[in-house]
Amino acid sequence: MPKPMHETPMLDELEKGPWPSFITGIKRLARRKDMMVDLLGQLEHSYQTRKGYWKGGTVGVIGYGGGVIPRFSEVAHAFPEAAEFHTIRIMPAPGMHYTTDVLRRICDVWEEHGSGLISMHGQSGDLQLQGCTTDKVQVVFDALNEMGFDMGGAGPAVRTAMSCVGPARCEHACYDTARAHREVLNVFLDDLHRPALPYKFKFKFSGCPNDCMNALQRADMAVIGIWRDTIRIDQERVREYVAEKGRQYVLDNVVTRCPTSCISLKDDDTLEIRDKDCVRCMHCINVMTKALSPGRERGVTVLLGGKRTLKIGDLFGTVIVPYHRMETDEDFRWLVELAQRIVDFWAENALEHERVGETIERMGLANFLEGIGIEPDPHMLKHPRTSSYVRTDGWDEAARRWYERQAERERAAG
Numbered sequence: 001m002p003k004p005m006h007e008t009p010m011l012d013e014l015e016k017g018p019w020p021s022f023i024t025g026i027k028r029l030a031r032r033k034d035m036m037v038d039l040l041g042q043l044e045h046s047y048q049t050r051k052g053y054w055k056g057g058t059v060g061v062i063g064y065g066g067g068v069i070p071r072f073s074e075v076a077h078a079f080p081e082a083a084e085f086h087t088i089r090i091m092p093a094p095g096m097h098y099t100t101d102v103l104r105r106i107c108d109v110w111e112e113h114g115s116g117l118i119s120m121h122g123q124s125g126d127l128q129l130q131g132c133t134t135d136k137v138q139v140v141f142d143a144l145n146e147m148g149f150d151m152g153g154a155g156p157a158v159r160t161a162m163s164c165v166g167p168a169r170c171e172h173a174c175y176d177t178a179r180a181h182r183e184v185l186n187v188f189l190d191d192l193h194r195p196a197l198p199y200k201f202k203f204k205f206s207g208c209p210n211d212c213m214n215a216l217q218r219a220d221m222a223v224i225g226i227w228r229d230t231i232r233i234d235q236e237r238v239r240e241y242v243a244e245k246g247r248q249y250v251l252d253n254v255v256t257r258c259p260t261s262c263i264s265l266k267d268d269d270t271l272e273i274r275d276k277d278c279v280r281c282m283h284c285i286n287v288m289t290k291a292l293s294p295g296r297e298r299g300v301t302v303l304l305g306g307k308r309t310l311k312i313g314d315l316f317g318t319v320i321v322p323y324h325r326m327e328t329d330e331d332f333r334w335l336v337e338l339a340q341r342i343v344d345f346w347a348e349n350a351l352e353h354e355r356v357g358e359t360i361e362r363m364g365l366a367n368f369l370e371g372i373g374i375e376p377d378p379h380m381l382k383h384p385r386t387s388s389y390v391r392t393d394g395w396d397e398a399a400r401r402w403y404e405r406q407a408e409r410e411r412a413a414g
Contacts, residue, residue, distance in 0.1 A: 002037075003081065008023075010044055010047040034081040035082055036117070036131070042075060045078070053074040054071045054073065055071075059134055062138065064194070066151070066153055067090075068088055068154065069088075069154055071084070071086055073085065084132075086132045088151075089124065089127075090152055091127075091150050091151065091152045092160075094161075094182050095166055095178045115131025117129075117130045121162075125152070125202075126153075126160045150189075154195070157191055157193075157196070158185075158192045158202075159201065161181050161203040161204060162181075162204045164206050166205075166207040172208040172293070173207030174227055174299065175300055177205040177206070179332060180335060181203070181205045183332050183335070183336055191343065198353065199350070201346070201355075202219045202220045203339070204222055204223070205223045206222070208226075209225070209281065209282045210282050210286070217307075217308075220306065222302070222303040223300050225299075227280070227295035227296070227297055229295035229296060230275040230295050231273055231292055231293070231294065231295060232292065232293045247265065254283075254284050254288060259283075260277045271291075299324050299325040301323060302321035302324070302335075303316075303318055304318055304342065304360065306357065315361075317357075319377075319379050321374065345368070345371040345372050349371065365380065
């Protein structure tokens with residue numbers, strides 16, 4: 001006999017309205033899972049008392065130090081079937097590619113041994129299987145490991161990375177996101193499975209400045225596709241678009257929404273873009289996808305320090321490499337070696353529970369760049385200096401040397 005449902009008047013309110021409710025999904029699982037019946041009861045109790053009742057502990061699988069989020073109930077006497085409700089984090093493939101057969105097999109394993117509740121990816125990047133008892137954690141992992149899946153990250157470790165679908169399906173992709181993801185993460189598997197860092201470290205790989213992985217805001221090291229030549233324009237397609245939508249529509253939705261006002265619609269219904277003012281925001285390309293596309297000279301921009309609120313508030317990533325092509329085996333080795341230098345230097349110099357962005361804020365970007373062997377670049381400046389008490393003697397000579405070094409790098413790169 002299935003366990004009778006608890007009275008849940010407050011949760012029932014969440015099912016009202018036009019939008020789908022997670023409560024409806026949990027109730028559907030509760031028809032055949034007693035664990036979910038008591039989960040609903042505890043959640044209702046939390047809503048009534050305005051207090052959470054989950055506490056941590058130690059749960060894992062053989063050979064791994066992370067990947068399981070332990071959750072033990074402090075009100076297990078009232079809701080015994082939900083006394084343990086651990087989350088198992090599983091790494092997806094780069095680009096989150098699955099076959100329907102694999103998805104069915106994952107669901108079968110979880111239906112047999114867990115709650116049936118699955119969270120697919122979110123900001124952690126993991127395939128999260130939510131609701132498992134301690135005695136079933138190893139069983140679930142062994143079954144998924146047989147299918148080729150590995151444990152994801154948790155705790156003070158390198159976390160599960162995320163990458164967009166990239167060139168597999170997106171015409172805007174400026175580099176092979178899946179390859180970059182795989183090559184970088186393969187090097188950091190020990191740091192992912194055996195937490196030994198000051199705090200979490202996240203890699204995210206977005207194929208273009210649309211940044212579908214939210215790497216700028218969420219990644220300690222963000223690798224975002226970029227181009228450094230001009231936006232490609234198919235003027236015939238532009239004319240077709242203007243004829244279909246009208247000049248006013250193009251003015252309102254493309255020209256006036258350019259953040260740097262670098263786009264002009266000419267009298268003959270063609271576009272002119274002052275590329276030196278373009279900040280690669282992607283808006284015009286997103287609106288006029290058939291007419292506009294990223295340039296041909298493609299590569300990546302690397303940023304450090306994106307994160308949500310912790311010690312010093314939210315941070316966006318800071319540019320440390322404005323542009324690097326990402327085409328050859330050597331280019332991908334460069335990315336892996338850069339990631340290793342960054343993690344090693346941060347691990348040696350960070351305070352406990354300090355993300356890399358906070359380390360940079362504390363010690364200064366110049367010192368951090370010196371530590372990882374990156375030369376400062378004008379693109380890294382947030383804004384010009386505002387102090388009038390700065391001597392400018394020698395600035396012209398310093399600028400000349402910087403441009404000479406840039407030219408040498410470009411010649412070396414071919």
